[in-house]
Amino acid sequence: MxxxxxxxxxxxxxxxxxxxxxxxxxxxxxxxxxxxxxxxLIALVVIMGFFQVMTDGTLMRPVNLTNLVLQNSYIVxxxxxxxxxxxxxxxxxxxGSVAGFVGAVAAVMLVQYDxxxxxxxxxxxxxxFVIGAAQGYWIAYWRIPSFIVTLAGMLVFRGLTLWVLAGQxxxxxxxxxxxxxxxxxxxxxxxxxxxxxxxxxGAITAAALVFMAMRNRQxxxxxxxxDEPFAxxxxxxxxxxxxxxxxxxxxxxxxxxxxxxxxxxxxxxxYTFLTNSTTVGRRIYALGGNEKAAKLSGIRxxxxxxxxxxxxxxxxxxxxxxxxxxxxTATPKAxxxxxxDVIAAVFIGGASMSGGVGKITGAVVGAFIMGVMNxxxxxxxxxxxxxxxxxxxxxxxxxxxxVYNKNKAA
Amino acid sequence: xxxxxxxxxxxxRGITKSFPGVKALDDVNLKxxxxxxxxxxGENGAGKSTLMKVLSGVYPHGSYEGEIFFxxxxxxxxxxxxxxxxxxxxxxxxxxxxxxLSIAENIFLGNEIATAGVIDWPETNARTEAxxxxxxxxxxxxxRVDTLxxxxxxxxxxxxxxxxxxxxxxxxxxxxxxxxxxSEKLLDLLLEFKSHGISSILISHKLNEVKRVAxxxxxxxxxxxxxxxxxxxxxxxxxxxxxDMVGRDMAHRYPERTPKIGxxxxxxxxxxxxxxxxxxxxxIRNVSLTVAAGEVVGIAxxxxxxxxxxxxxxxxxxxxxxxxGTVKLRGSEIDVSTVNxxxxxxxxxxxxxxxxxxxxxxxxxxxxxxxxxxMRVARNGVIDNAEExxxxxxxxxxxxxxxxxxxxxxxxxxxxxxxxxxxxxxLFTEPEVxxxxxxxRGIDVGAKFEIYGIINELxxxxxxxLMISSEMxxxxxxxxxxxxxxEGAIVGELAASEASQEKxxxxxxxxxxxx
Numbered sequence: 001m002x003x004x005x006x007x008x009x010x011x012x013x014x015x016x017x018x019x020x021x022x023x024x025x026x027x028x029x030x031x032x033x034x035x036x037x038x039x040x041l042i043a044l045v046v047i048m049g050f051f052q053v054m055t056d057g058t059l060m061r062p063v064n065l066t067n068l069v070l071q072n073s074y075i076v077x078x079x080x081x082x083x084x085x086x087x088x089x090x091x092x093x094x095x096g097s098v099a100g101f102v103g104a105v106a107a108v109m110l111v112q113y114d115x116x117x118x119x120x121x122x123x124x125x126x127x128x129f130v131i132g133a134a135q136g137y138w139i140a141y142w143r144i145p146s147f148i149v150t151l152a153g154m155l156v157f158r159g160l161t162l163w164v165l166a167g168q169x170x171x172x173x174x175x176x177x178x179x180x181x182x183x184x185x186x187x188x189x190x191x192x193x194x195x196x197x198x199x200x201x202g203a204i205t206a207a208a209l210v211f212m213a214m215r216n217r218q219x220x221x222x223x224x225x226x227d228e229p230f231a232x233x234x235x236x237x238x239x240x241x242x243x244x245x246x247x248x249x250x251x252x253x254x255x256x257x258x259x260x261x262x263x264x265x266x267x268x269x270x271y272t273f274l275t276n277s278t279t280v281g282r283r284i285y286a287l288g289g290n291e292k293a294a295k296l297s298g299i300r301x302x303x304x305x306x307x308x309x310x311x312x313x314x315x316x317x318x319x320x321x322x323x324x325x326x327x328x329t330a331t332p333k334a335x336x337x338x339x340x341d342v343i344a345a346v347f348i349g350g351a352s353m354s355g356g357v358g359k360i361t362g363a364v365v366g367a368f369i370m371g372v373m374n375x376x377x378x379x380x381x382x383x384x385x386x387x388x389x390x391x392x393x394x395x396x397x398x399x400x401x402x403v404y405n406k407n408k409a410a
Numbered sequence: 411x412x413x414x415x416x417x418x419x420x421x422x423r424g425i426t427k428s429f430p431g432v433k434a435l436d437d438v439n440l441k442x443x444x445x446x447x448x449x450x451x452g453e454n455g456a457g458k459s460t461l462m463k464v465l466s467g468v469y470p471h472g473s474y475e476g477e478i479f480f481x482x483x484x485x486x487x488x489x490x491x492x493x494x495x496x497x498x499x500x501x502x503x504x505x506x507x508x509x510x511l512s513i514a515e516n517i518f519l520g521n522e523i524a525t526a527g528v529i530d531w532p533e534t535n536a537r538t539e540a541x542x543x544x545x546x547x548x549x550x551x552x553x554r555v556d557t558l559x560x561x562x563x564x565x566x567x568x569x570x571x572x573x574x575x576x577x578x579x580x581x582x583x584x585x586x587x588x589x590x591x592x593s594e595k596l597l598d599l600l601l602e603f604k605s606h607g608i609s610s611i612l613i614s615h616k617l618n619e620v621k622r623v624a625x626x627x628x629x630x631x632x633x634x635x636x637x638x639x640x641x642x643x644x645x646x647x648x649x650x651x652x653x654d655m656v657g658r659d660m661a662h663r664y665p666e667r668t669p670k671i672g673x674x675x676x677x678x679x680x681x682x683x684x685x686x687x688x689x690x691x692x693x694i695r696n697v698s699l700t701v702a703a704g705e706v707v708g709i710a711x712x713x714x715x716x717x718x719x720x721x722x723x724x725x726x727x728x729x730x731x732x733x734x735g736t737v738k739l740r741g742s743e744i745d746v747s748t749v750n751x752x753x754x755x756x757x758x759x760x761x762x763x764x765x766x767x768x769x770x771x772x773x774x775x776x777x778x779x780x781x782x783x784x785m786r787v788a789r790n791g792v793i794d795n796a797e798e799x800x801x802x803x804x805x806x807x808x809x810x811x812x813x814x815x816x817x818x819x820x821x822x823x824x825x826x827x828x829x830x831x832x833x834x835x836x837l838f839t840e841p842e843v844x845x846x847x848x849x850x851r852g853i854d855v856g857a858k859f860e861i862y863g864i865i866n867e868l869x870x871x872x873x874x875x876l877m878i879s880s881e882m883x884x885x886x887x888x889x890x891x892x893x894x895x896x897e898g899a900i901v902g903e904l905a906a907s908e909a910s911q912e913k914x915x916x917x918x919x920x921x922x923x924x925x
Contacts, residue, residue, distance in 0.1 A: 219796060278791050279784040286781055289770035296728060296759065296767055297782040297835070298749040356772045 030229055035405055040349060040365045040398070047369060051376030058379050059372070062254035065247065070181065070326060072371035073260040074099065074319035076364055078342040079349075080271045081315035083363040086346050087275075088308045089288040089355025090146035093339050094135065094153030098313060099320030100335030101157040102128050106321055107170035107330030110177055117177040125317050131157070132313015133306065140305035154339070162332045171329030181325035183259040194249065195256030202248020205265075206241035213237050260322055267315075272360045284308060288355030344391070345370050348398040369394070417482055419444040419609050420498075420578055425464055425476035434460045435474070436633045442578065442609055442626075447600055449612045449620040452630035452655055453826075453854035458613050461630070462580055466500045467493040481577075497577030501567045503586060503852075509556035514538040516555055517570045541569040545599060560713075561592030568599065579603065579610040585619060586852050589713050589880070597623050615854060617648045629654040656856040664887030665859065667866040671890065672703035673740065675874040676757075676843045681735035683723040683898075693719045693730055695899040701843055701874035706865060708889035709878045710914045716898035717878045718762050721845045725759035726752040739842060753782060756842035760832055760849060762878070764825075768832040771821035775813055776802035778820050778831050783839045805834035810860055826857025833864060843874040850884065862888060882911045896921045 051059045058064055078095050085092045106124045109115045135153050138144045189196040217233060228236075251257060275281040286294040287301050295301045319338070324330045349366030351358025370391065377387045420442040427435040435457045442448045450458050463469050465478065467487030478485050480496060487493045490500075507516050514534050523530050523537065538551035547565040555563060564584055571579055581600075585593035593616075600610055600623055614620050620627060627639040629651065637654045639646050652663075683694035694716050701707045709717045722729035724737065726749030737746050744755040752759075761767035769778055779802045780787050787798040802816040809830040813823055820831055829849065836844060846865070850858045865888065869875055879885050885892055892909050894902040894917045901921035904913060 222796075277793050277795070279788045279793060280791060282777065282781075282784060282793060285773065286770050286777075289772045290766075292767050293761075293770055294781070296725070296749060296761060298726075298753045299781075300750070356770065 030232055037350075037359075037362075039401065040362060040369065043398075044365055044369050044372065047372050047376070051372060051379070055376060055379045059376055060250065062250045062252075064375070064379070065250050066254050066258060068371060068375050069251075069258055069261050069264075071375065072367060073181070073258075073264050074323045075338065075341050075345060075371065076264050076367045077267060077315055077322070078312075078319045078338065079345045079363040079367045080267055080360060081312035082342045082346045083271075083349070083351060083358050083360055084275070084284055084308050085146075085312050086343075086351045086353075087288045087355060087358045088284050088305055089291065090139065090305065090308070091343065092135075092146065092150045092309065092312050093343075094131075094150040094157060095312065095316040095319075095342055096335040096338030096340075097154045097157035097161065098128060098131055098316040098335075099323060099338055100330075100332075101131075101161045101164070102317040102320035103324035103330045103334050104161045104164040104170070104332075106177075106324055107173070108164055110173050111170050117174060117180075120177070121180070121321060124321055125314055128317020128320070129310050129314040132316070133310040135313070136306040136309025139309060140302040146309075158336075161334070165330060165332050167332060169329045169331045171327075173325065173328055178325050178328055179259060181258075181260055181322045184255045185257045185259065185262065187256060193253060195252040198248055198252035198256040199245075201257060202245050202252075205248075206244040209244070210237050210241050263318075263322075268360065268364055275360050280304075285356055288357075290356070341370055342367075344395045348395055350398075350402060352402075366398075417444070418442055418479075419481055420465075421479040422461070422465065423477045423479070425461065425474060425478075427460055427464055427469060427474040434633050435464070438476075438630065438633065438635050440628055440635070441638075442611060445604055445607045445609055446625040447604055447610050447612060447623050449614065449624035449627045450630065451614065451617070451620060451627060451651060452636075453856050456630040456655070456854075457633040458630055459582065460633075462500060462582060462611070462613070465493070466490050466498060466580070494574060497575055498580070499571040499574055499576045499578070500580040501564075501571060501582065501584065503583045505560075505563050505567055507555045507563055507566060510554065512552045512554055513542070513549060513558075513566055513569075514551035516566060517541060517573050519570075521574065537573070538569075541572050544572060545569045546595065559592075561588050561595070564588065564592075564596060565599075568596075576608060579608060580613070581610060582613045583615065583852065584612070585614065585616060593619065615852070617651055617855075620651070621646065621648065627651060631655060631657055652855055655854070663855075663859065664884075665863050665866055667706075667869065669706075669890050670704045670870070670872075672872060674700050674702050675705075675739060676701040676876070677738040677741075678724065679736050679738075681720065681724070682733070683719060683730035684732045686729065686731050689731065693898050694723060695897075697735070697895075697898075697900050699876075699893055699900065701876050703842075703872045703874055704869050705891065706869050706875045706877060706889050708885035708892040709876065709895050710882060710885050710892050710918075711895035712918060713880060715895045715918075717895050718847055719898070720895070721759055721847055721876075721878060724752075725749065725757060725845065728759075753839050753841070757845065758782075758836035758839055758841035758843070759845045760829075760836055760847060762847040762851065764828055764832050768835075769820050769828060772819060774817045774819050775806065775811065775823070775831055776816040779805050779816070779834045779838060782835050786838070801838060802834075805838060809834050809837075809864060824853075824857070826853040826860070829853055829857070829861060830864075833861070837868075841873065843876065844868060845876045845878070847878045848880065849877065850879070850881070882914060885909075885914075886911065894918060 048059065078099070082092060082095065102124050105127060106120050109120045109123070110117065131153070135149050138149045139146045185197055185201070187195045187197045213233070217228070248257075275284070283294065283299050283304055286297070286299060287304055291301055320335060323334060327334070345367035346358065346363045347353070347366070348369055349359065349362030349364070351362065373391060373394065374387065377390065418441045420440070422438065422440040425435050425438045425440075426433070438457065438461055440450070440461065450461070452458050460469075464474050467490045470488045471486035480498065485496070508519065511519070517538055518534055523533050535551045542549060542551070545565045545568050547562055547569065549558065549562065555566060558566065568579075584596055588596065597619055600612065603610060612620065612624065621641070624641055627641060627646065629636045629639070631654070636657075639651070639654075677700045679698040681694055681697040682692065685691035685693050697720055699707070709720075711717050719729050723733050724746060727733055727747055728749060737744055739756055746752040746755060746757060765771060770781065776798060780798050784793065787794055787801055799816065805811075806813065806816055811823070811827050811830045811834065813827060820828055823831065833849075849865070850861050853861070865875055865877070877885065877889060886906070886909055890906050892904045892906070892914065893900050894904070894914050896918045899921070902914075902917035
């Protein structure tokens with residue numbers, strides 16, 4: 001590039017400008033530019049506060065908090081995959097049916113064929129992968145709209161669920177399989193209540209998050225790409241760490257961390273890393289942002305779409321296993337309507353229908369907004385009729401908020 | 411100069427429009443006389459489009475400072491329908507026609523001739539025919555718009571404007587996507603409108619066209635009115651206009667380069683391509699060409715002559731079917747059957763349409779820069795943020811991309827800067843041969859000059875450049891050698907020293923009569 005240095009001199013001032021701007025930006029303006037990112041997190045806190053007051057403190061009681069995690073785990077897990085699908089510019093309507101189907105197959109294998117959970121779980125994850133791949137094949141290589149392929153899949157796997165179960169519920173499952181969902185991390189220190197392991201794990205997680213955030217900030221500052229005011233950074237991370245420790249403490253006074261919480265947390269970390277830091281993640285965003293340009297940049301868009309759906313199938317399978325384990329039975333109705341909650345969670349979390357935009361953390365927060373509302377309204381005894389109406393309006397409001405912000409920025 | 415004494419049809423006084431952090435327009439004045447063609451020129455980002463959006467009501471009254479007088483009366487539009495009602499019609503660069511509807515349906519869309527919601531088709535068709543005659547378009551009113559070429563679609567847009575009793579017609583880069591002869595027709599049409607007393611504002615980058623039709627030229631630079639040139643009173647040279655536009659003298663529109671032509675780099679022979687859907691239609695016929703190290707080779711031709719199809723089929727078979735032929739680099743055959751292999755074997759293709767095919771508009775400069783060679787800033791599939799950032803900064807500086815930071819979304823950049831980002835992306839793949847398809851389309855004079863400079867530097871580094879352009883002066887100014895393409899075949903080859911617009915055109919015309 002040395003020969004191009006004539007141009008270099010002309011525009012070398014860029015970095016300095018960015019730094020000056022960063023120094024000037026106050027907390028207020030920072031919040032304004034990142035309103036979408038924090039908006040939903042703030043909304044979640046507000047909604048939790050609202051129900052905490054309305055339910056006279058029932059919402060945050062350790063038992064209910066544990067329930068909240070168990071109830072939402074499968075939605076969160078599927079939302080991770082759905083975010084990738086939606087960022088890639090597609091949709092998957094079949095996830096509820098696939099989760100139900102895989103749960104049914106697992107039940108039959110466990111109960112009727114007496115196969116060990118150690119064999120059933122990997123086999124079912126593979127089954128999910130294959131189902132996702134089969135749908136992805138038509139979408140990626142035959143360019144059949146994902147809406148249609150997965151609508152077909154939704155019907156097919158709903159029907160197959162009925163067929164596999166012969167219209168009956170199948171259960172109960174061996175204890176070891178149930179642990180997938182209803183198990184808890186035992187207290188290594190033998191105290192029991194409060195569960196010291198849980199508190200410790202919470203504290204370690206909080207410390208690790210703060211440490212990583214600081215390291216990140218240091219590196220960003222080194223390259224002059226930090227735009228977050230320091231006070232804001234401190235407050236944000238302090239609050240998040242405090243919230244984690246607090247919630248861990250609450251859980252520890254009941255039975256500690258449920259196994260699914262760990263599964264969910266680990267998967268969230270993995271998918272956040274995948275979307276933020278890997279070439280595959282970057283390419284999915286490019287694919288959704290402009291498929292033709294991505295293709296002309298040498299990205300194998302078909303294969304990427306295919307893998308995105310295969311991944312979704314596998315996560316739907318995992319969700320199906322967890323759901324079956326939680327109910328301790330597989331029913332023909334399992335998974336009905338899940339796809340709508342999952343898709344709603346992703347859009348509430350800020351993903352764009354046209355692809356290319358969305359974050360894992362957003363989808364997880366979106367899933368918890370839906371979850372807290374479900375849980376809170378149920379405690380209040382609000383009928384399922386009103387619950388649906390309110391959830392629908394919240395989804396609409398979140399997207400309107402998005403569009404409004406976008407227009408304001410333009 | 412009778413119109414000088416007449417009251418102006420439009421006067422915009424002291425228009426100031428700010429966006430958060432930027433003053434897009436700063437005390438701009440524009441006065442358009444009745445019945446004149448007023449050209450508005452300036453670099454991209456100079457504020458032309460913003461000014462027209464203020465005028466047409468896209469930015470409503472109150473969102474800007476200053477006053478607008480139309481036919482002597484102050485006006486305050488709250489939306490585009492207000493301005494249309496009193497006869498100000500704007501035709502945007504991106505055409506606003508519904509492709510699946512007919513010409514007649516498009517012309518009267520939202521303005522249907524109907525009683526109680528029932529459309530009077532005989533009347534609609536009759537009026538459409540009259541309008542089409544006025545703009546010189548010989549098509550049936552029932553013809554679907556998507557079957558027309560861009561040039562004819564433009565005429566439909568103008569007919570639509572005429573259907574609304576237009577007094578002031580604003581054309582935003584109407585000829586950017588047009589062929590030479592279509593552009594000519596369009597300009598003639600403007601002159602004819604002028605004789606009927608319709609005023610127009612012409613926004614254009616093509617100064618020869620501006621010079622041909624404009625009575626007055628207003629030059630904008632950095633959101634300010636720089637000068638208003640009266641073309642009737644004195645002879646205005648293109649150099650004069652450019653000087654006002656860029657604020658500096660531009661002695662040569664094409665930077666000097668002493669060619670150092672080395673060994674043959676790229677050699678394509680016997681390249682044949684068929685249409686992707688119509689299997690009997692051959693799009694590229696037996697094309698053979700060479701590009702040497704340090705050489706800038708042009709491909710001239712009319713739109714639809716197959717230049718883009720050739721380039722795309724060469725670059726990873728991104729176009730067409732049944733592709734045959736060989737590609738050699740430095741004498742040995744290379745595999746270009748997928749985009750990845752083409753990139754790996756040293757080819758890069760800068761697309762004609764940077765927004766649709768070149769960039770991820772929602773993403774930032776950094777991510778666009780590294781997209782085609784992500785592996786080079788990643789280890790085991792994990793992107794090294796620091797290294798990626800350094801790469802992006804390096805190309806930003808090297809190519810002079812004007813952006814507040816590499817984290818700016820490319821959709822917020824001007825056309826010229828977007829094009830530099832695309833170039834940066836391809837330079838980072840470290841290609842040996844770059845195929846540049848219309849590298850300066852829709853970008854302003856200053857940025858064009860910079861792009862030319864970059865092309866020359868690349869050639870100076872010993873890379874081969876294959877440049878497709880519809881602007882013949884650009885090819886003549888930049889290339890060492892020019893191939894002429896028509897109907898999918900190479901119909902001639904000219905060295906820079908012997909090439910001229912006339913020769914290129916005659917090669918195209920003669921080849922046509924032979925086929």
